[in-house]
Amino acid sequence: MVLPEVFSACLRAHPDRLAVSDGVTELTYSDLDVGSAALADRLRDCGRARAGARIGIYASNSPDYVLWYVAALRAGFVPFLIDAALGASELARISYDCSLNFLAYEGKSGKRVPGGGEIRLSELVTDTDPVHELLPGTEVCRFTSGSTGKPNCVEFSGAAVANAATNWVAGTGLTAEDRTLCFAGLSNGLAFNTSLLATFLAGASLHFARGLPTASAVLRRLDETGATRLVGFPALYDSLVRRGIRKLDVQLAISSGAPLSAHTKAALPGISDYYGIAETGPLTFARVPVDGLGKPLPGVRLKVGEDGVSVHSESMASRYLNAPGLFESRVDADGFYRTGDEGHLRDGELVLTGRSARTINIGGRKVDPVEVSDVLLTAADVRAxxxxxxxxTNGDPVIVAVVAGESTVDLRAHCRARLPGYKVPARVHLVPEIPANSIGKPAMEAVRALAALSSGVVDGPA
Structure with missing residues (x-):
């Protein structure tokens, strides 16, 4: 296995340096080395422990999260990093779909693990063979955001994970003197690729915050840590702009996962909005962004053509564990992954212009759902x-809209006045709020469930 050796070498190279902190608990590299080795021994002694055992890590960011992740790798387990924002039903689905043997999760009580956290371990009873077998080289699994349906479990080899971190360090100039303050969940690629292994490869320090990432909390932790790098989703920067912040005292502010709004870009310039996707890792970077998303990172090749943007990286995933054949169907004969994004290269930098994969085909006519949602947002009292x-009922595709607000306007009539008939939603569901996942994107599985349950459905021809 690759990652246990990589982490062991990192931790032993900088024993006295601060490795990770959340303002309450601090672990040096030596603390993390000794603590993860002891916890790895404890994991090996569990009843169903075996090489390649599957352990879900379902917790918020903390020094103990890092401890459990490194310990799982050193025990020979395969960690599955699960978004802490997912609910019980989604967790149960993942546990079954991915045949987890163990679950490390946060609890309000119970025996505290090394480092002072409250992460607890449950052994999951599985009396059957795995639903899906892992590839032999898989060392870590993460999940897509689920913004287009259920989260797909993405398998990564140890080499791919190490390459993502190595190339991020080289491509962004991360050094031992850097202090990264990370507000993105470690289960997400934004944090996983920029802040976890990359920090330790450089001998730098990684910092978290307890509680909600409000503007006040962000500013307080920036001051406490003296952070040189800030990592967060666009919503974090939006909140800072609403607070009136127009400058950040960091060397590098990093965002990804969703586009930054034009307002936030203008009000808080200098945010590095890099391009990366769950299946391929980080792809581009610009320290001082202009209009694009930067040039390819080391180990990344881009191909832009009629099929949109395709990418090949040294940090590519192997496949989806719980969606056989889907990942492979998106890889062309040259090994490039078709992202579903459209764009072009300008002076070597990637500029995205839209999504090719999001279109809806209605009777041979292509409909961009963003265009339809933009029209709905112009109606009175529509928030999202x-x-x-x-x-x-006949199996034919129709356009469906789920709308958050208290609008009393006939929303289909509103659309008919502004769109061609074939773009008007056949069904409109009015709900109090649009469910969102941890990075602020609509949680589509929950949105579809709301649509199935909601009242006030409007059906009929446009």
Missing amino acids: AVVFEEAD
């Missing part, structure tokens, strides 16, 4: 709108 495709 999500547009997607469903099948009608």
Whole structure:
């Protein structure tokens, strides 16, 4: 296995340096080395422990999260990093779909593990063979955001994970003197690729905050840590702008996962909005962004053509564990992954212009759901709108809209006045709020469930 050796070498190279902190608990590299080795021994002694045992880590960011992740690798387990924002039903689905043997999770009580956290371990009873077998080289599994349906479990080799971190260090100039303050969940690629192994490869320090990432909490932790790098989703920077912040005292502010709004870009310039996707790792970077998303990172090749943006990276995933054949269907004959994004290269920098994969095909006519949702958002008292495709009783595709607000306007009539008939939603569901996942994108599985349960459905021809 690759990652246990990589982590061991990192931890022993900088024994006295601060490795990770959340303002309450601090672990040096030596603390993390000794603590993870002891916890790895404890994991090996568990009843169903075996090489390649699957352990879900379902917790918020903390020094103990890092401890459990490193310990799982050193025990020979395969960690599955699960978004702490997921609910019980989604967790149960993942546990079954991915045949987890153990679950490390946060609890309000119970025996405290090394480092002072409250992460607890449950042994999951599995009396059957795994639903899906892992590839032999898989060392870590993460999940897509689920913004287009259920989260797909993405398998990564140890080499791919190490390459992502190595190339991020080289491509962004991360050094031992850097202090990264990370507000993105470690289960997400934004944090996983920029802040976890990359920090330790450089001998730098990684910092978290307890509680909600409010603007006040961000500013307080920036001051406490003297952070040189800030990592967060666009919503974090939006909150800072609403607070009136127009400058950040950091060398590098990093965002990804969703586009930054034009307002936030203008009000808080200098944010590095890099391009990366769950299946391929970080792809581009610009320290001082202009209009694009930067040039390819080391180990990354881009191909832009009629099929949109395709990428090949040294940090590519191997496949989806719980969606056989889907990942492979998106890889072309040259090994490039088709992202579903459209764009072009300008002076070597990637500029995205839209999504090719999001279109809805209605009778041979292409409909961009963003165009439809933008029209819905112009209606009175509409706060948010999500547009997607469903099948009608005959199995034909129709446009469905889920709208958050108290609008009393006839929303289909509102759309008919502004769009061609074939772009008007066949069904409109009015709900109090649009469910969102941990990075602020609509949680589509929950949105579809709301649509199935909600009242006030409007059906009929446009």
